[in-house]
Amino acid sequence: MSDQTKVFAVVAADAPKRNKPSNYPEPFASRVADRTKRALGDMFGLTNFGVNLTTINPGSQSTIMHKHDKQDEFVYILEGDAVLVTEDGEYELRTGMCAGFPAGGHAHQLINRSDKPMTYLEIGDRTPGDSVEYPNDDLRADAAPEGGYVFVHKDGSPY
Secondary structure: OOOOOOOOOOOHHHOOOOOOOOOOOOOOHHHHOOEEEEEHHHHOOOOOEEEEEEEEOOOOEOOOOEEEOOOOEEEEEEEOOEEEEEOOEEEEEOOOOEEEEOOOOOOEEEEOOOOOOEEEEEEEEOOOOOEEEOOOOOOEEEEOOOOOEEEEOOOOOEO
16 A cells, blocks of 8 residues: 555545546536546555445536446436436336446446435446547547547547
């Protein structure tokens, strides 16, 4: 453990909110503006996978429908209801349910169509060299060498 990481346990809901609500360029960032992420994994210095405590308010969505080519994702609904939207259809997720998305699998997103906030854990690995496809939008994300993603149009031109 590095000298910077001295946190061993926290109350997840008390963890600081992520400073920047979204890395998406517009017009996509506004579609996820009513969500809150708490980067729990980063607080502990985790580097092989990320863990976020995410709350989506009514009418908002978790992300733009997407799929990773190298990274797996997993979600566990802690409180509330969500609609899991995939390329194959829609599925109701309720408190206590979970879903997994292997690399290269189906594109997905969560939407809160209820009248109450919903909160879930999202867990994903950090395999280098990942690319993200957004099948319904003119958007692609490629892993940046320094971390994070670079967003471009599907033709490769920058935003």
